[in-house]
Amino acid sequence: MITNQVLLLLMLSILWPTIALPFAPGNIGNLFGMPESDGKILQRSKRGWMWNQFFLLEEYTGNDHQYVGKLHSNMDKGDGNVKYILTGDGAGTLFLIDEKSGDIHATKRLDREEKAMYTLHAKVLDRNTNAELEPDTEFNIKIHDINDNAPKFAKEIYFASVPEMSEVGTSVATVTATDADDQTYGNSAKLVYSILQGQPYFSVDSENGTIKTALPGMDREVKENYQVVIQAKDMAGQMGGLSGTTTVSITLSDVNDSPPRFANHSFRVTAVESTVIGAAIGRIKADDPDVGRNAEMEYTIVGGHDIFNIITDQITQEGVIIIKKPLDYETKRDYEFRVEVKNTYLDARFIHGLQFKDYATVKVTVEDVDEPPVFTRNPYIIEVHEDTAAGSFVGVVSARDPDADNKPVKYSIDRHTDLERLFNIDSVNGTITTLKALDRETSKWHNISVVATEINNPRQTTRVPVFIKVLDVNDNAPEFAMSYDTFVCENVKAGQLIQTISAVDTDEPLVGHKFVFSISPTNPNFTIDDREDNTANILTRRGGFSRREMSMYLLPVVISDNDYPIQSSTSTLIVRVCACDSRGNMQSCNPEVLPFSDGLTTGALVAILLCVIILLMIVVLFAALRRQRKKEPLIISKEDVRDNVVSYNDEGGGEEDTQAFDIGTLRNPEVMDANKLRRDIIPEMLFPFRRTSPIKDNTDVRDFINGRDTKLGLADMMCKITDSVRSG
Numbered sequence: 001m002i003t004n005q006v007l008l009l010l011m012l013s014i015l016w017p018t019i020a021l022p023f024a025p026g027n028i029g030n031l032f033g034m035p036e037s038d039g040k041i042l043q044r045s046k047r048g049w050m051w052n053q054f055f056l057l058e059e060y061t062g063n064d065h066q067y068v069g070k071l072h073s074n075m076d077k078g079d080g081n082v083k084y085i086l087t088g089d090g091a092g093t094l095f096l097i098d099e100k101s102g103d104i105h106a107t108k109r110l111d112r113e114e115k116a117m118y119t120l121h122a123k124v125l126d127r128n129t130n131a132e133l134e135p136d137t138e139f140n141i142k143i144h145d146i147n148d149n150a151p152k153f154a155k156e157i158y159f160a161s162v163p164e165m166s167e168v169g170t171s172v173a174t175v176t177a178t179d180a181d182d183q184t185y186g187n188s189a190k191l192v193y194s195i196l197q198g199q200p201y202f203s204v205d206s207e208n209g210t211i212k213t214a215l216p217g218m219d220r221e222v223k224e225n226y227q228v229v230i231q232a233k234d235m236a237g238q239m240g241g242l243s244g245t246t247t248v249s250i251t252l253s254d255v256n257d258s259p260p261r262f263a264n265h266s267f268r269v270t271a272v273e274s275t276v277i278g279a280a281i282g283r284i285k286a287d288d289p290d291v292g293r294n295a296e297m298e299y300t301i302v303g304g305h306d307i308f309n310i311i312t313d314q315i316t317q318e319g320v321i322i323i324k325k326p327l328d329y330e331t332k333r334d335y336e337f338r339v340e341v342k343n344t345y346l347d348a349r350f351i352h353g354l355q356f357k358d359y360a361t362v363k364v365t366v367e368d369v370d371e372p373p374v375f376t377r378n379p380y381i382i383e384v385h386e387d388t389a390a391g392s393f394v395g396v397v398s399a400r401d402p403d404a405d406n407k408p409v410k411y412s413i414d415r416h417t418d419l420e421r422l423f424n425i426d427s428v429n430g431t432i433t434t435l436k437a438l439d440r441e442t443s444k445w446h447n448i449s450v451v452a453t454e455i456n457n458p459r460q461t462t463r464v465p466v467f468i469k470v471l472d473v474n475d476n477a478p479e480f481a482m483s484y485d486t487f488v489c490e491n492v493k494a495g496q497l498i499q500t501i502s503a504v505d506t507d508e509p510l511v512g513h514k515f516v517f518s519i520s521p522t523n524p525n526f527t528i529d530d531r532e533d534n535t536a537n538i539l540t541r542r543g544g545f546s547r548r549e550m551s552m553y554l555l556p557v558v559i560s561d562n563d564y565p566i567q568s569s570t571s572t573l574i575v576r577v578c579a580c581d582s583r584g585n586m587q588s589c590n591p592e593v594l595p596f597s598d599g600l601t602t603g604a605l606v607a608i609l610l611c612v613i614i615l616l617m618i619v620v621l622f623a624a625l626r627r628q629r630k631k632e633p634l635i636i637s638k639e640d641v642r643d644n645v646v647s648y649n650d651e652g653g654g655e656e657d658t659q660a661f662d663i664g665t666l667r668n669p670e671v672m673d674a675n676k677l678r679r680d681i682i683p684e685m686l687f688p689f690r691r692t693s694p695i696k697d698n699t700d701v702r703d704f705i706n707g708r709d710t711k712l713g714l715a716d717m718m719c720k721i722t723d724s725v726r727s728g
Helices: 002-020 603-630 663-667 669-673 697-728
Strands: 053-057 065-069 082-090 095-098 103-106 115-128 130-146 157-164 170-172 192-197 202-204 209-212 224-235 243-253 266-272 281-287 296-303 308-314 318-323 334-345 357-367 380-385 393-394 409-412 423-426 430-432 447-454 463-472 486-489 496-504 516-518 526-530 534-542 553-558 568-580 584-590
Touching: 053 065, 082 095, 095 115, 157 170, 170 243, 192 202, 192 209, 202 224, 209 447, 224 318, 243 603, 266 534, 281 296, 281 357, 380 393, 393 463, 486 496, 496 526, 496 568, 516 526
Parallel strands: 053 130, 157 243, 266 357, 380 463, 486 568
Antiparallel strands: 065 103, 082 115, 095 103, 115 130, 170 209, 192 224, 202 209, 224 243, 281 318, 296 334, 308 318, 334 357, 393 430, 409 447, 423 430, 447 463, 496 534, 516 553, 526 534, 553 568, 568 584
């Protein structure tokens, strides 16, 4: 069949130049115009040839060179004096010309898709002189197309998507093929599209390759992917045309056409009563065949709930049940509520006739756990007076086991919070008592921790803080607020203010402090004025004080409070007598009367100094007596010796003494290290050992002891005198 087409095209290529070129019959280029005697004069009579367009069939398969055409000039008389020369595209390689006859042949198989037209130049020369007989002229060789290229798609496989449930005729994708054959000649490049695979779901437009849906109600949940094969065929789809195919993978995209549904409409969840608030106790799941945002769901409790709440896990699309309030097995053990699930996003095309929500019942069972004891109060605040004796009642704490069996508990005090062990607690009834007396001035609050422990399970314990406030009792007397340095001028007048005093009290009465100041009304020197604001003024009762007569006065001031029981104390105010100027400014006071921190008077200081002198005299006397006793011999006869006595003679020993040491050693120190012989001398006992009777009474020793006792008694008496002077 192909051979017949080639022959047909070959005939057309031969006949076409005859029709197109009336002056070149037989595809011959005429080099000269017609003679004038013909009655027809050409427009360009001076040129003897014209350019022509030759046609050549592509993909020639013959054994001989393919004949293209013939060039001829009117100058050629047939005597062989004319020579034809060919230049241009493919001249001498693809195309050869016979110099004598002007016949042109193609030497190779040509492909129009590589090059569709060749432009060449022809010359007519005198063979003998090489002179141009005709001007250079140009002509074309056009390659005739045959259907030798099949249509091709840009891709071997295409990917496309279309929403599920789309209407018939919805465009999915467009695929286009190309054909390398000549678009302007014949039907070699005229394509027709058809579908080979994918019916009855899809169709294709035969002219432009647009793929469309062909079946209504395609459901992604039933089938999601389709493989469609599209064919493009040239020659307008006629038999014998070439074709190419491609595959289009079509995916149905999801739409929200399916509501969520519970597979089981009843769920049972268990939770221990110790579950903390906010913890998850269970999950429920509804199924939605849609995907992506179309499958997103929202869970809610119908009507709400006080104890439980449900939230949606955005990753798993599950409903998570959480605790809103504490669970108590002893109060309620079973709960039941309804849960609603619905899609978050809805498609208006599918909400008619379908209910995009579902319901399920959830039952929660609370399980019991062994809970620690629970105190009736937290914390405890107890008040107790500071004058409470040891062993007195302070307060009571109480705890119970919240479990159903109500196990017994015992109480104890965490001793790390009561290091001084001031309190005790009854382990059975929780009664707190004091172990020691309390002092509010030492500590106003005591913070202890009481521990309640289950007897059957010691690991279950609970601690509670107990704050014990010590209430004040008026057990402290007021005293001076500070140490006063008071002086009175010698030239002072009666009624002169010399000092303002105030008092402090460590107690804290409910109505506040109210102090009363007083001195002896018979005091001839000073008076006191109570200002009734917890201060008092010290005034002079007389004028004309003298440092020579009395340089210092001790003024006892009685300070009392108004609480119950009334507490009072006497504080001594030391008033020095000083010389002052006319304005009352102190100028000088006796150095010996300067106030001391211990408040001693001049007489007391003199007494102390006298005692010190007497003690020094006693020590000196005692040392002298001891020295005198050493000089007097206490042993008069040999019979008084109570130990063995060895008599010796301190005179020279004669020869033995001279041999006691070597005098040469002193002269020659180098021989000091020489070995010397040891000579031991055994002492001789001059008197035989015998026992003696105890010593007789020694009157000297007894007199010494008696004298010492007398002096010590005198010193003791002087110290007592000093103390009495100081207290006066």
